[in-house]
Amino acid sequence: MIRVCVVYAPAAxxxxxxxxxxxxxxxxxxxLQLSGLLQSFPELNPHKIRMGVWGRQVGLTHTLCDQDRVEIYRPLRVDPKVARRERFVKQGARAAGLFVKKRPGAKAGY
Structure with a gap:
């Protein structure tokens, strides 16, 4: 017998x-079938969801080892690159990145 843990976070x-x-x-x-999470959360489709073991993405046929942690990943609501660009636009160029700390007498960006 092996012991595994199945984890799902439907929301933050x-x-x-x-x-x-x-x-x-x-x-x-x-x-996944024995965990009961598919019955508790009908939005989970076992053939469409992404899963991983300890942060590494795997498929449904991946063989488990003792003490493995099976993680069910929910889809991203916002692309991280798009979110970063939107934050940068909202903050402005003077309040983000290299431009935040400017030494007296230094060139722009240093």
Whole structure:
């Protein structure tokens, strides 16, 4: 028997964690079915969601080891690059990045 943990966070600061004991040759799909998270959260489609083991993305057929942590990833609502650009525009060029701390007498950006 191996022990694994299946984790899903449907929203920020809301984490559902299920500890399971599985047979030796179990895969991620088995852990997902036995966790009960698919029944608790009907928006999870096992063939469309992204999953990982300890932060490394894996598929449903990945074989689990003892003490593995299976993580179910929710889709991003905002692309991180777009969010950074929007923050930069809102802050302005003088309040972000290299331009924040300007030494007296130095060139712009240093």
């Amino acid at each position: 600061r809301e984490v559902h964690e299920v500890a399971l004991s599985l047979a030796e040759a179990s895969c991620v799909g088995d852990a």
